[in-house]
Amino acid sequence: MVVGIVGYGAHIPRRRIKVEEIAKVWGADAASYKRGMELFQKSVPALDEDTITLSVEAARNAVARSGIDPKDIGAVYVGSESHPYAVKPSGVTVAEAIGATPDCHCADFEFACKAGSEGMFVAYGLVKAGLIKYGMGIGADTSQGAPGDALEYSAAAGAAAFIMGANEERIIATVDETFSFMTDTPDFWRREHQFYPAHGGRFTGEPAYFRTVTGAVKGILEKSDLKPEDFKYVVFHQPNGKFPKRAAKILGFSFEQIDVGRLVPWLGNTYSGSSPIGLTAILDVADPGDRILMCSYGSGAGSDAFVFTVRDRVREVRDLAPRTRWLLDENVTYVEYGEYAKMRRKIRLADK
Amino acid sequence: MRDVAVIGVGMQKWGELWEKSTRDIFVESALLAMDDAGVDSLDAMYIGSMSPGLFTSQEHLGSIMADYLGQKSIPSTRVESACASGGVAFRMAFMEVASGMHDIVLAGGVEKMTDIGGSDATHALATAADMQWEGVQGVTFPGLYAMMAVAHMDKYGTTRKQLAAVAVKNHHNGTMNPRAQFRMEVTVEGVINSTKVADPLNILDCSPITDGAAAVILVPADMVKKFKKPGVKVIGSGHATDTIALHDREDLTTLSAVTEAAEQAYRMSGKDTKDIDLAEVHDCFTIAEIIVSESLGLFERGKGGPAAEVGETSLKGRIPINASGGLKSKGHPVGATGVAQIVELTEQLRGEAGDRQVSSARVGLAQNMGGSGGSSLVHILEVM
Numbered sequence: 001m002v003v004g005i006v007g008y009g010a011h012i013p014r015r016r017i018k019v020e021e022i023a024k025v026w027g028a029d030a031a032s033y034k035r036g037m038e039l040f041q042k043s044v045p046a047l048d049e050d051t052i053t054l055s056v057e058a059a060r061n062a063v064a065r066s067g068i069d070p071k072d073i074g075a076v077y078v079g080s081e082s083h084p085y086a087v088k089p090s091g092v093t094v095a096e097a098i099g100a101t102p103d104c105h106c107a108d109f110e111f112a113c114k115a116g117s118e119g120m121f122v123a124y125g126l127v128k129a130g131l132i133k134y135g136m137g138i139g140a141d142t143s144q145g146a147p148g149d150a151l152e153y154s155a156a157a158g159a160a161a162f163i164m165g166a167n168e169e170r171i172i173a174t175v176d177e178t179f180s181f182m183t184d185t186p187d188f189w190r191r192e193h194q195f196y197p198a199h200g201g202r203f204t205g206e207p208a209y210f211r212t213v214t215g216a217v218k219g220i221l222e223k224s225d226l227k228p229e230d231f232k233y234v235v236f237h238q239p240n241g242k243f244p245k246r247a248a249k250i251l252g253f254s255f256e257q258i259d260v261g262r263l264v265p266w267l268g269n270t271y272s273g274s275s276p277i278g279l280t281a282i283l284d285v286a287d288p289g290d291r292i293l294m295c296s297y298g299s300g301a302g303s304d305a306f307v308f309t310v311r312d313r314v315r316e317v318r319d320l321a322p323r324t325r326w327l328l329d330e331n332v333t334y335v336e337y338g339e340y341a342k343m344r345r346k347i348r349l350a351d352k
Numbered sequence: 353m354r355d356v357a358v359i360g361v362g363m364q365k366w367g368e369l370w371e372k373s374t375r376d377i378f379v380e381s382a383l384l385a386m387d388d389a390g391v392d393s394l395d396a397m398y399i400g401s402m403s404p405g406l407f408t409s410q411e412h413l414g415s416i417m418a419d420y421l422g423q424k425s426i427p428s429t430r431v432e433s434a435c436a437s438g439g440v441a442f443r444m445a446f447m448e449v450a451s452g453m454h455d456i457v458l459a460g461g462v463e464k465m466t467d468i469g470g471s472d473a474t475h476a477l478a479t480a481a482d483m484q485w486e487g488v489q490g491v492t493f494p495g496l497y498a499m500m501a502v503a504h505m506d507k508y509g510t511t512r513k514q515l516a517a518v519a520v521k522n523h524h525n526g527t528m529n530p531r532a533q534f535r536m537e538v539t540v541e542g543v544i545n546s547t548k549v550a551d552p553l554n555i556l557d558c559s560p561i562t563d564g565a566a567a568v569i570l571v572p573a574d575m576v577k578k579f580k581k582p583g584v585k586v587i588g589s590g591h592a593t594d595t596i597a598l599h600d601r602e603d604l605t606t607l608s609a610v611t612e613a614a615e616q617a618y619r620m621s622g623k624d625t626k627d628i629d630l631a632e633v634h635d636c637f638t639i640a641e642i643i644v645s646e647s648l649g650l651f652e653r654g655k656g657g658p659a660a661e662v663g664e665t666s667l668k669g670r671i672p673i674n675a676s677g678g679l680k681s682k683g684h685p686v687g688a689t690g691v692a693q694i695v696e697l698t699e700q701l702r703g704e705a706g707d708r709q710v711s712s713a714r715v716g717l718a719q720n721m722g723g724s725g726g727s728s729l730v731h732i733l734e735v736m
Contacts, residue, residue: 032547201469207370 003128004171005308006068007163007317009061010280011054012267012327015044017340019153025337026148033153038241042156042268044340045142051080052090054159054273055140056097061321062136062161063098066170070099073163074132075123076106079115079272082142083108086192094138105132112188113237114298115139116160116272121304123164124175134165139296141271146196147346154240156268160276172317173283173292173308179220180304181212188299199299205243208301213237213247216295216303224307228252232290235261235278237297239269260285261294267328272298279308281324288312353450355573357583357736360389361695366564366683367533368466374408375420378462378565381688382421385458385567390580394569395454397421397428398444400437400461401687404430406476408464417460434480435636437461438690439720439729442568443589446731449570460567461688473561477686480723482597494558494637496598496724498550501639503604505552508654510642512552516543517661518638519556519680525667526677528708533562533683543638557638562683566692576736584701587715588623588732590616596726605654607725610647614719617730625649628671628732629713630700632693634721635678641665644719645673648730672710675700690720690729697733 018041023030033039045054055078063070076095083090091106109115109122116139123135140159145151165171187208190197200208213236221227228234234257236244241264248258261278270277275296282292288310295305341347362384369377378399386392397418405411411430418428433440438461445459465473478492486496504510520540526532538556546556576583592612595601601608618624631650635641642656650671651659659665665673676682676696679689697716699705714735721728 029548036547202368202466203370206368 001128001166002168002171002174003124003164003166004174005162006134006165006167006170006172007062007066008161008172008280008283009058009065009321010158010160010277010324010327011057011061012158013043013045013049013054014331015046015333015335015343016041017044017335017337021337022153036242037153038265039153039268040265042154043158043270044335044343045157047343049157050084050142051078051082051140052084052093054142054157055090055094055138055161058140058159058161059094059098059136059138062163064321065317066163067317068134068163068170071103073100073134073136074104075126075135076100076104077109077119077122077136078138078140079109079111079119080140081110081112081115081271082144083110111302112299113271113274114296114302114304116276117296117304120162120164120276121178124178127164127166134163136161136163139272139276141273143269143271144196144344149196151197151199154269156270158267158270158273158277160273160280162276170313171311172314173310175306176309177220177224177307178305179216179223180302181216181219182302183212185212185301187301204299208299209239209243209297210247210250212301212303213295213297214250216305217251217293220293220305220307226307230291231257231293233260233282233286234258234293235275235282236295237275238262238264238278241265263328277324283310283314284318284323284325286310286314288314354452356446356449356570356586357573357576358568358586358694358698358733359571359576359579359581359583360385360391360569361698362388363531363566363692363695365531366562366685369563370466372563374404374410374462374464375416377464377563378417378460379420381565382458382460382567385569388581389569391456391569394423394426394458395456396426396448397423397458397460398441399428399430400439400441400690401430401463402432402434402437403476403479404464406479407473408467433727434722435634435686436690436720436722436727436729437687438566438692439731440591440690442691442694442731443591443729445570446586446589449572455572455575457570458567459570459691460565461691462565463685463687464563465561465685466563470561485597485599493724494550494553497637497639498553499598500604500643500724501552504639504643507605508657510654510657512544513540514642514657514661515552515557515638516540518635518641519543521660521666522635522674522678522680525675525708526681528706529677529682532677532681533560534681553637553639559636559679559684562685564683564685564688566688566695568691568694568698573736582702583736584698585734585736586731587734588617588621590614590620590730592616593727594725596723598724605643607643607647607728609725609728610644610719610721610730613728613730614648617732621732623715623732627715628717629715630672630675630710631717631719632676632696633673633719634689635674635680636684640721641673641678644721648717648719667708667710675705675708675710693718693720694731694733701733701735
């Protein structure tokens with residue numbers, strides 16, 4: 001049975017803050033972040049935006065492109081490291097908002113930045129097993145970096161949703177292969193009740209991100225008997241602009257292959273949304289027959305890799321919802337650090 | 353005092369050794385040194401380590417390292433003099449053999465610096481400054497050496513390009529050292545345009561944070577023939593101190609502890625600056641190599657920068673400095689650095705340094721330094 005993506009959608013908050021604006025507050029050297037990390041700006045969620053609202057927007061766009069009845073969606077999975085509630089599911093609110101309840105299985109996933117691809121993988125697996133007709137996997141985050149920490153320059157907000165299905169007529173891109181790579185590698189973490197995550201500095205690089213991403217990609221290439229040149233597009237998890245470029249170089253992919261999906265310099269790191277949003281930007285422009293490789297990364301640490309092949313239907317549906325590059329580039333409002341601090345609830349208000 | 357010789361050296365590749373513990377990296381290098389010397393037991397050992405407590409929450413290294421090296425029960429002592437800890441370990445081992453107390457003594461150094469984050473590591477290193485008068489004001493070592501650089505530039509006209517020339521040379525040498533942490537070429541423009549750390553010093557003017565160890569075996573010179581490798585004689589040893597706080601010095605453009613330790617070593621060895629064929633010096637920052645080269649008397653005051661710029665200190669120059677790549681390229685696991693300098697000199701004087709071999713090297717000098725020059729050691733080694 002062929003299973004694939006039948007609908008996809010992204011959402012990005014319209015507000016942005018520039019690296020210079022953050023660096024100015026902390027007396028840091030903006031040029032070195034722009035050059036060293038290839039970060040120029042990041043998205044900022046407004047006070048009324050959280051992982052659930054971003055997920056709902058992305059899910060509605062996915063439903064619009066799929067043309068299916070939301071009642072046929074048998075599972076809604078939201079992957080995030082910033083679920084608004086510690087106890088109370090995000091997924092069920094999203095499922096309710098798009099009209100998929102009550103005959104629906106919902107769960108929230110958490111695996112640092114890999115949670116979105118987990119939802120996609122499980123939805124794909126359930127469709128493949130014949131347990132559900134359609135399943136939705138969402139990656140969404142309103143991630144937080146501690147004020148002044150290197151993460152503050154990248155931690156951004158956004159969401160991407162994918163509906164998996166086996167209905168041949170509706171498949172936009174087939175899922176040809178999957179491969180996951182996991183090791184117990186503590187490079188980034190946040191305990192319950194802690195507001196900001198902690199990280200292992202340079203330990204997040206070689207032994208964590210690069211080992212895991214290269215492990216997953218080599219694994220899926222071997223499993224699928226494909227080579228780097230067999231792909232038109234590649235999208236990696238993108239904590240900054242440099243890491244995916246370096247991963248591509250190590251693995252033998254060209255900059256042209258990763259360029260379309262590498263949104264982080266202008267979007268920031270949307271954590272669970274990172275490689276999934278990159279995939280939406282690729283589907284917005286890909287031609288039928290193009291092969292796409294996606295590889296997520298979540299600290300802790302693991303990667304989920306997918307091989308997709310684009311089908312003709314992508315041309316019919318891609319303009320039924322806003323394209324990702326439009327969400328990123330149009331209708332943008334730049335905020336100053338004070339507004340950003342308010343929106344990200346970094347200002348402590350008087351006790352009522 | 354008996355004459356003393358280095359009879360074995362050991363050093364593994366330095367870098368971010370996240371899969372290894374402090375004891376792993378020390379024991380690996382120590383075993384290499386013992387194997388090089390052809391010995392399987394030691395009479396005593398000294399280990400230079402600046403701050404294993406702050407870096408890894410482990411003190412009492414003397415006993416741990418002796419135990420894990422299979423030498424349990426021998427006298428084994430950790431010594432500390434900030435970044436000069438390795439140099440002190442070597443001098444202690446030298447004195448112990450020279451005194452006749454013991455015959456086969458290992459001098460090692462180790463530091464595991466990457467198990468904590470960058471800011472914690474910077475704090476640990478800053479404890480080598482005067483915490484009461486410097487540290488609590490927020491000054492860390494890049495800031496202290498930056499002030500020395502500004503003073504040197506102001507007094508002697510030392511230029512930004514001359515500072516960069518030190519990094520370019522040391523990185524070039526490091527490309528030929530398989531154990532170096534950063535084996536890459538850098539350019540003058542690259543150094544000048546790299547990320548600012550403390551004006552005028554940029555990231556490529558600074559030595560890195562490194563995990564690493566080094567070890568050497570010392571024996572009485574008259575026992576050398578019993579071992580498998582040619583011995584290298586330790587002919588001079590000097591050790592001096594200065595104020596730990598920079599602001600207590602009359603002149604920021606020279607390092608009196610370096611000059612004093614060098615004079616002791618020259619006197620003991622009967623050698624002069626013109627006898628030195630190569631030097632390993634403490635280039636924790638590019639300005640440090642320039643000031644040290646002047647304080648050792650290898651160049652006149654104010655001439656260290658121009659000398660680096662025109663290549664007098666390159667491998668084929670008049671007096672090659674930091675053929676190993678120096679702290680800049682090889683890495684700077686603070687407690688190990690002073691011992692690694694002895695490893696390099698020994699290999700150079702044995703003619704085993706491969707592509708970075710200094711031709712006709714017979715006399716080498718090692719200069720190791722603590723903090724901003726609050727302590728310094730100078731050793732002179734000669735082919736036997």
